[in-house]
Amino acid sequence: MRKFRLLVLFTVILYFAFIPFIGNAEEAHSGNRASSQASIKFVHDNTPKTLRDSPKEQSDIWGDLGYGQRKRLPNTGEMMKIFGTTLGFLFITLFTIIVTYYYISGGRKMKLWKSILLSAVVLGAVSTPSTTFANESEGDGKGNAKSVGSVTLEPGDENEKPVDPENPGGEEGGETGNPGNLAISFVSPLDFGTVKLTGQDQVVSATNEAPNLQVRDSRGTAKGWTVQVAISNFMKVKEDGKLDDKAIIRGASLYLPKGTVKSANGGTGTNAPVARELSVNNKPQTVFEAPDKTGAGNWMNSFGKEAVSLTIPQDVLIGDYKAELTWTMSDTPGKK
Structure with missing residues (x-):
């Protein structure tokens, strides 16, 4: 018992x-549960x-x-x-x-x-x-939730004229006014100032504070592009302001450094294009390019102060001389 x-x-x-x-x-877990009630009559x-x-x-x-x-x-x-x-x-x-x-x-x-x-x-x-x-039967008590955000992106207008581009360093006179969603928007005019002849070859730097090249790609496809440049002869400026194609600087050579690539409007971007250094001549050469899957947005190649140079031969004649640089942008993807 x-x-x-x-x-x-x-x-x-x-x-x-x-x-x-x-x-x-x-x-x-009662504090982790949320409930609702519905009324019904039997x-x-x-x-x-x-x-x-x-x-x-x-x-x-x-x-x-x-x-x-x-x-x-x-x-x-x-x-x-x-x-x-x-x-x-x-x-x-x-x-x-x-x-x-x-x-x-x-x-x-x-x-x-x-x-x-x-x-x-x-x-x-x-x-x-x-x-x-x-x-x-209870939840994890964290009160988590998920929601969805959506957005639809379309290409830029091919015919709309763009707003003025950025002018870093006070550069002026380089606005191209090019419309379209793939275009060169700004390129600095280069000024090499006044040079005293010495009877020898001389290398002089551009007097620009921040010479640069800016491009725009608002297609929204990131299929790449290429910018090429060529230069004419430096011809003497006549009294009437016209150029004398018989008075030229033979043997002059313009050098563009690789420069620094960055977003032109201060925005963000990881797929930046590629800059190239070159000695410019009368044949188009690639200076700025975006391989496939890069280059979308507004980009600038900043050459740098006193980095752009001109080589002047020893046998030139005094006078004012000008040359024309031709910058061409195409939708051909650049090289990686």
Whole structure:
């Protein structure tokens, strides 16, 4: 009888100890759940008489489990918890009856420690589904959400005249006014100032503060482009302002450095075009190019102060001379 009383006491303790865990499993994440309610009216005997009924009159523990006239509709995700809780109560009650009957009917051959171990295993197996259902039905508690943003991009207008380009360093007179979504928008006029002859070859630098070349590609395809440049002879300026094609500087050589490539309007971009250094002559040569998948947007090749130079041979005659540089942009992708 002593062992029987101990076993019954142990079973009762486990029974009442298990009830709070079920409630705690449901309440542990209650702060992480959001719910909404919808109203509906049932024309039947189990409908509450008025909307002012107290919570006690509207439901009880059996109603929460979905039984009787006071049953209520479960919130989203609660059905599995209700089923697990009900099943746990049934198993505990059934197990308690079986153990009590076994000892009363003389089945005392089983040792007490074995009975206790068996009780713990069964109760653990019963409690696991209920707590699992409670955990799985809840969210992660972070309140995360996803949304979608959309935008449609179209090519620039081929006929619209662009706004004035940037003039870094105070460069003036280089606006081309070229329309279109693929065009040269600015190129600095080069001024080499006044040079005193020495009877020897001389190399003089341009007096520009920030000579540069700017291009625009608003096609939105990033298919690349190429800019080439060629120069005519330096011809003497006559008194009437016209050029004398018979008085030229033979052997003059214009040098353009590689320069620094950057966004022309201060914007951002990672697929920058490529600059080339060259000695300009009367044949077109590539000075600025964008390989395929690069060059979209507004880009500038800044040659740098005192970096552009002109080589003057020793046998030139005094006078004012001018040459014309021809810059040509095509949609041919540059070389990588």
